[in-house]
Amino acid sequence: MTAVTHSLSGASSSQKLDWQAIDWPTVQNEVRRMQMRIAKAIRMKRYGKAKALQRLLTCSFYAKLLAVKRVAGNSGAKTPGVDRVTWKTPKQKMNAVFDLKRRGYQTQPLRRIYIPKRNGKLRPLSIPTMRCRAMQALHKLGLEPIAETLADRHSYGFRPWRSTADANEQCYCALAGKNSAQWILEGDIKSCFDKIDHDWLLANVPMDKVILRKWLKAGYVEGGDLHETMEGTPQGGVISPCLLTLTLRGMEAALMTIRRKPSNYSNKVNLIVYADDFVVTAKSKEMLETQVKPILESFLKERGLTLSGEKTKITHIEEGFDFLGFNVRKYKGKFLSKPSKDRVKGFLANIRDLIKKNRTVKTEVLIQLLNSRISGWANYYRHVAAKDTFSKVDDDIFWTIWRWAKRRHPKKGRRWIRKKYFRTKRFDRWTFFATMLDEDRKPYCLDLVRASGIPIRRHIKIQAEANPFDPKYRAYFADRRTSKRVSGSDPHLIF
Numbered sequence: 001m002t003a004v005t006h007s008l009s010g011a012s013s014s015q016k017l018d019w020q021a022i023d024w025p026t027v028q029n030e031v032r033r034m035q036m037r038i039a040k041a042i043r044m045k046r047y048g049k050a051k052a053l054q055r056l057l058t059c060s061f062y063a064k065l066l067a068v069k070r071v072a073g074n075s076g077a078k079t080p081g082v083d084r085v086t087w088k089t090p091k092q093k094m095n096a097v098f099d100l101k102r103r104g105y106q107t108q109p110l111r112r113i114y115i116p117k118r119n120g121k122l123r124p125l126s127i128p129t130m131r132c133r134a135m136q137a138l139h140k141l142g143l144e145p146i147a148e149t150l151a152d153r154h155s156y157g158f159r160p161w162r163s164t165a166d167a168n169e170q171c172y173c174a175l176a177g178k179n180s181a182q183w184i185l186e187g188d189i190k191s192c193f194d195k196i197d198h199d200w201l202l203a204n205v206p207m208d209k210v211i212l213r214k215w216l217k218a219g220y221v222e223g224g225d226l227h228e229t230m231e232g233t234p235q236g237g238v239i240s241p242c243l244l245t246l247t248l249r250g251m252e253a254a255l256m257t258i259r260r261k262p263s264n265y266s267n268k269v270n271l272i273v274y275a276d277d278f279v280v281t282a283k284s285k286e287m288l289e290t291q292v293k294p295i296l297e298s299f300l301k302e303r304g305l306t307l308s309g310e311k312t313k314i315t316h317i318e319e320g321f322d323f324l325g326f327n328v329r330k331y332k333g334k335f336l337s338k339p340s341k342d343r344v345k346g347f348l349a350n351i352r353d354l355i356k357k358n359r360t361v362k363t364e365v366l367i368q369l370l371n372s373r374i375s376g377w378a379n380y381y382r383h384v385a386a387k388d389t390f391s392k393v394d395d396d397i398f399w400t401i402w403r404w405a406k407r408r409h410p411k412k413g414r415r416w417i418r419k420k421y422f423r424t425k426r427f428d429r430w431t432f433f434a435t436m437l438d439e440d441r442k443p444y445c446l447d448l449v450r451a452s453g454i455p456i457r458r459h460i461k462i463q464a465e466a467n468p469f470d471p472k473y474r475a476y477f478a479d480r481r482t483s484k485r486v487s488g489s490d491p492h493l494i495f
Contacts, residue, residue, distance in 0.1 A: 019091075035141065036469050036470075051206065057142045064097045067140075068100070081111050107132055107218040108128070108131075109220055110126035110234055111126070112125070125236045126237065128237055132215070136215065136237055136239040140239045144469075145469040147246050148467050150246065152252040152253075154270070155252075161466070165461075167323070168459070169460075171272055171279065172335060172337065175317055181281035183316055184279050184316075186314075186322075190305070190306050192244065192305060193235045196303060196304055198213075201216065204246070252273075268281055269282050279323055288314050289314065325339065325340055325343045336384075347377050364446050367432065367433070367434055370397070371448065375449050377451070378451040384456075393451045421433070423445065425447065431447050433448065
């Protein structure tokens, strides 16, 4: 490989570089250092300097490397845009890095597809080309530090280190106390990504306006026809979640005007936001109807958005409400968060469908397919009161597997089927298993994961003010990363 020297802001002195020989920790550290400088400039309200640093970062060779790596390495890398191009080889990826230039850059239309929603309707998904995705990832590196610095304290969607578990824990903080709020407005923004006003975005998003305008006005191809995009930011765009975070920034401040003083919590108004779903708490139903809802409608109208009449409703905490797949409710004054009934039914329906479609596969193949789904679903709900739900789910899955085994061997008796497919493991006499061979050709048992075997652990909510681009929180995020590794869950990494 030819020796190559790079500066953060300049291009390489040679076009020959081995993709597989890149020192990625150095790349990430250099990009992160510049991102922290951008965040510092925003905290000091030096917006001109932040803009200059953004431009320096988007021209950086290291940032371009990281942008291409993210796009080429994520789960959607095999899905092409309208040009049907994907980046598979190291050479293609390096060529893409050198092709990320502002001068002469033209966006291509998005490829429009539709994916089913839980309610049976279809959700439009717009897929950019690989080059457009990489350009969005590049500019997101410069925009994300600003979004993290300016975002509302209790906004948790599409942000590094924040998750649905944090939003659920904030519900506990706002509602669990004896004197906490009793009424909740469940809010949902109608067609949120598709309706954001372009003029508002261009006037309020602190990034390269020329590039942003090209993305917003790119249009989309459906059925061979080109359609204009007059509003919204595409679901499927790399930078769209960051744009949404900035769009909804300020909702919390708008609601806090209800309080007489910043330190007066007598009205018990709290906001918890995750993407386009949010809940607002208050001491009375009248306050939500006459004060909170008008403020929300005015705030959203300015951005071209409206509340969904179908999904927005006011509920008492004793009745409970569903939020992000959790059912939040007080039972005789005791706060409990559980998996929602609809999500449990949907999960079991998917498991039955998976088993039904794999009637003839080998036992070990079925177990591997089931284990990934059961583990993922149970880990999502491992932080709430889900023990009873996990046991009921395991029971339903057992009977589905039993019917699967009987269908495979209609002439065999129950004892034969039990001996072939189930073994005793500790105190469990009905562990579904398959015999496998390891690398040394030694047999071992591959067991079906049980949801009830996933331990319930309380999630420690992230500090509301914590910013991963602020040096004073460096030790805090290092501790959270360590604690998540110890608990067996994957850490929320910035890169």
